[in-house]
Amino acid sequence: MPINSIQERFAKRLNKRRAEHLYRQRPLAFSPQQPQMKINGVECINFCSNDYLGLANHPQIKQRLIDALQNDQLSYGSGAAHLVTGHHLQHHLLEDELADWLGVERVLLFSTGFMANLAVLQTLAQKGDVLLGDKLNHASLVDGALQSDADFKRYPHRDMAALEKRLQQTHAQQKQAIIVTDGVFSMDGDLAPLHHIQQLAKDYNAWTIIDDAHGFGALGTQGRGSLSHFGLSADANTVQIGTLGKAFGCSGAFVAGSNTLIESLIQFARPYIYTTASPQLNAVAVREALKIIKSADNKRQKLQTLIEQFRTGAKQLGLQLWDSPTAIQPILLGDSARALRWSEQLKQQGFWIAAIRPPTVPQGQARLRVTLSAQHSAQQIQNLLNALAVCIESADS
Numbered sequence: 001m002p003i004n005s006i007q008e009r010f011a012k013r014l015n016k017r018r019a020e021h022l023y024r025q026r027p028l029a030f031s032p033q034q035p036q037m038k039i040n041g042v043e044c045i046n047f048c049s050n051d052y053l054g055l056a057n058h059p060q061i062k063q064r065l066i067d068a069l070q071n072d073q074l075s076y077g078s079g080a081a082h083l084v085t086g087h088h089l090q091h092h093l094l095e096d097e098l099a100d101w102l103g104v105e106r107v108l109l110f111s112t113g114f115m116a117n118l119a120v121l122q123t124l125a126q127k128g129d130v131l132l133g134d135k136l137n138h139a140s141l142v143d144g145a146l147q148s149d150a151d152f153k154r155y156p157h158r159d160m161a162a163l164e165k166r167l168q169q170t171h172a173q174q175k176q177a178i179i180v181t182d183g184v185f186s187m188d189g190d191l192a193p194l195h196h197i198q199q200l201a202k203d204y205n206a207w208t209i210i211d212d213a214h215g216f217g218a219l220g221t222q223g224r225g226s227l228s229h230f231g232l233s234a235d236a237n238t239v240q241i242g243t244l245g246k247a248f249g250c251s252g253a254f255v256a257g258s259n260t261l262i263e264s265l266i267q268f269a270r271p272y273i274y275t276t277a278s279p280q281l282n283a284v285a286v287r288e289a290l291k292i293i294k295s296a297d298n299k300r301q302k303l304q305t306l307i308e309q310f311r312t313g314a315k316q317l318g319l320q321l322w323d324s325p326t327a328i329q330p331i332l333l334g335d336s337a338r339a340l341r342w343s344e345q346l347k348q349q350g351f352w353i354a355a356i357r358p359p360t361v362p363q364g365q366a367r368l369r370v371t372l373s374a375q376h377s378a379q380q381i382q383n384l385l386n387a388l389a390v391c392i393e394s395a396d397s
């Protein structure tokens with residue numbers, strides 16, 4: 001093979017991506033993360049963050065951080081991996097508090113959700129096992145499954161008959177089945193049928209991994225996530241993964257499960273062992289966020305009211321919504337160019353909503369992914385609906 005420059009290798013690929021309307025750009029924020037933002041120098045209302053409860057810029061958490069830097073025995077950075085000197089008292093207390101909150105034996109912190117998913121899948125799934133994943137699982141679950149030594153099979157989105165069929169096959173081969181699913185699907189907003197999945201797991205002695213990145217904080221009693229939303233709780237063969245960068249408004253992730261699971265991750269999970277612990281200060285912020293989340297029924301209630309207002313209004317406009325009860329409310333537009341056009345038109349009217357295109361979503365399912373926050377006002381939702389009406393009426397919509 002000839003040795004080419006990087007330029008030669010990528011120029012064609014980048015041009016192709018542009019031509020397909022799939023080129024991605026990073027909007028530049030000039031303000032704190034909140035509904036009212038300045039992005040690319042323009043004032044707008046942000047309808048695409050995952051800050052569901054408005055904690056990313058919460059005064060109570062900011063004040064706690066200022067106090068912590070002045071008064072607590074801590075630094076900003078953690079300086080090393082958890083197994084070296086990076087595991088600070090603040091991390092330790094946070095793990096205990098998260099475990100208490102969820103009613104699980106133990107919790108382990110990770111620096112990102114992506115790494116937590118890689119760690120859980122690589123460690124839990126071994127050669128001879130079969131991972132059974134929902135077709136629309138998050139990219140990190142797909143990568144984790146592909147990198148593990150287990151077989152990996154996907155089932156159509158939320159299709160429990162298809163899942164059962166694969167469980168039967170795995171059972172007949174006397175292999176360990178591991179069901180892997182998002183709790184709330186990140187690009188669709190719908191929920192995994194966890195009652196059904198839990199029953200199937202029992203029937204076929206399967207283990208269950210639930211990535212509840214968008215459920216924790218936003219759903220369930222005290223924000224305990226999707227299982228709690230359905231009135232379920234985790235058994236010894238269930239692993240839950242949460243992120244701290246969404247409803248928690250901070251950064252990082254956690255895995256919740258049995259003591260044996262957590263000890264195994266500490267011993268064997270490479271994405272845990274060989275990386276720097278998240279900043280000490282982040283653990284302080286998450287502890288404060290957890291306090292707020294536990295008593296944020298009013299915020300969750302308000303969010304629910306806004307979701308209903310948006311859905312009712314969007315349906316009246318004739319927009320194609322998903323069957324989503326959560327703060328993630330996609331509007332299906334089909335082709336990528338159309339999604340970009342709408343996103344651009346909304347921007348001109350002062351609303352920031354990302355066009356989500358393949359490969360993040362399947363071909364022909366480009367969409368606007370509207371996300372709502374308890375920080376939004378009813379008036380802002382109404383203004384967004386009015387702006388969407390303008391998009392519908394415009395000639396090239």
Ligand SMILES: *Cc1c(COP(=O)(O)O)cnc(C)c1O
Pocket residue numbers: 111112113114115117138140182186211213214243244245252253
């Ligand atoms: C965001 C997300 C992740 C990744 O978490 P990060 O902490 O952002 O790396 C994993 N799974 C799902 C379902 C997500 O939405």
